[in-house]
Amino acid sequence: MINKYNNSNKDVKYLYKNFLNIGQVGLLDKFDFSEDKIVQAKKCTLYTESGREILDLTSGFGTQNLGYNNDKIISERIAFANNNELPFSRLFFNEDVAKLAKKISSMLPGSLQYSFFSNSGAEANEGALKLAFKYHNGQRKLLIHNKDSFHGKLIATSQITNSPEVYFDFQSSLETDCIDLSNTDLLEEKVLKNKDNIYAIIIEPFSASLARPIDFKTLLKIQEICNREDIVLIFDEVYSGFFRTSNLFYFMNESDLLPDIVTYSKSFGGGISSVSGYTTKEKVFTKAYGSQKDALLHSSTYSNYVEESRVALKALSIFSNTNFQEEINQKRKYFIKKIHEITNLKYVESLTGDGFHWGIGFEKIKLLNLDKLLKLLPLEITKDPRFAEKLYVSSIINELYRKYNILSYAGFNSEIKLFISPPIIISEQEIDHAVESIIKTVEKKPLVLMTSFVQNYLLRFLNKN
Ligand SMILES: Cc1ncc(COP(=O)(O)O)c(C=O)c1O
Known part of the structure; x- marks a missing residue:
């Protein structure tokens, strides 16, 4: 060796x-x-x-659903570097980033269409929260998350992570409520008490930190409440995605489930790129960020980073291959x-x-x-x-x-x-x-x-x- x-x-x-x-x-x-x-x-x-x-x-x-140092992923990365390709600029349209957004949309059901790419699961979730908040134009203030949830460790995501592993009370940046979302009667009560004030519900359809799925009946009920009340439903599939569970994303096992936003990361980068993202419905995206004035309300220097996106595109081509x-x-x-x-x-x-x-x-x-x-x-x-x-x-x-x-x-x-x-x-x-x-x-x-x-x-x- x-x-x-x-x-x-x-x-x-x-x-x-x-x-x-x-x-x-x-x-x-x-x-x-x-x-x-x-x-x-x-x-x-x-x-x-x-x-x-x-x-x-x-x-x-x-991160390594495809195994460590997958040959196809490595070759893609080497080819990119060897050809001195433009790794990053915000001033040119980039084909790979655009193709990646189209590809992930084609692999997702329904009208999940617009994507944003970032570098970690927590960033993908925080992007989703901002999008949901902006969708309601800041008029709704409350965010609901689940008991025992894990959504990341940044300022906002640590506030909606309900695990003893992340126990310290950092300063709050969001108005949040943690409830047991398996009790949908409790959710109904919460919705009634906070009429027109809940902008989003974020939930892991499959909790990796408990190794436990939420049953489809419950998820469908939560979805029904969200649709009825115009609450943005966010599925965090950061861990469960890319066939870690029994489908590309866990929620896709039930054909009637369709969140407003799905977030992902981990093996999205084929085990090598630190890339994450969210994909959302056209209706949600255009209402939140559809105008020129709002177009750059959410970005960071390395979001939509070209080299990472090229590698992610390769990973998606492997994940979508029917023989694979x-x-x-x-x-x-x-x-x-x-x-x-x-x-x-x-x-x-x-x-x-x-x-x-x-x-x-x-x-x-x-x-x-x-x-x-x-x-x-x-x-x-x-x-x-x-x-x-x-x-x-x-x-x-x-x-x-x-x-x-x-x-x-x-x-x-x-x-x-x-x-x-x-x-x-x-x-x-x-x-x-x-x-x-x-x-x-x-x-x-x-x-x-x-x-x-x-x-x-x-x-x-x-x-x-
Ligand atoms: C469900 C879920 N959401 C979000 C995150 C945060 O991802 P990251 O550590 O990349 O910020 C994790 C991390 O394990 C996760 O399991």
């Missing part, structure tokens, strides 16, 4: 500690993978400097069948998800037996009321990595879950290896896993100091 880097992992950690994020180093240091340096990545495999081949079940947090879709359909069926093999395991309480994104919930761990273990650890984290659950899931992640060369991750929203979310191009052989390894790991007693996790950490810590 070629090592393209000069610095050791230790040096890089030093730089992180001193110039990026000291706490992040502390968090990742608990895991064995923090000792490894990844020198190459291809398809579903990460190659470490020490020669290990790691099967990635995280998809780089949803057929292959993914077969793979998805196999993956779903296999992943269900874990449901009857002793410590597994729940398995939820769709397509290639599944969350495993575990039985609550009793703290009784953990006293000795807790005494060994720094006090700060043990004060967390969900500490035992987090420790257990973390110990599973570490065991999967140490013993089976598998990278997985967990979510700490209102439910603590182990996520299994591989690139959608994963092979059947890799699926078998993943499921067998999870079974062997989860069959172990929680206390054994947790003790080994803590011991490992302490040994590494003592060795270093």
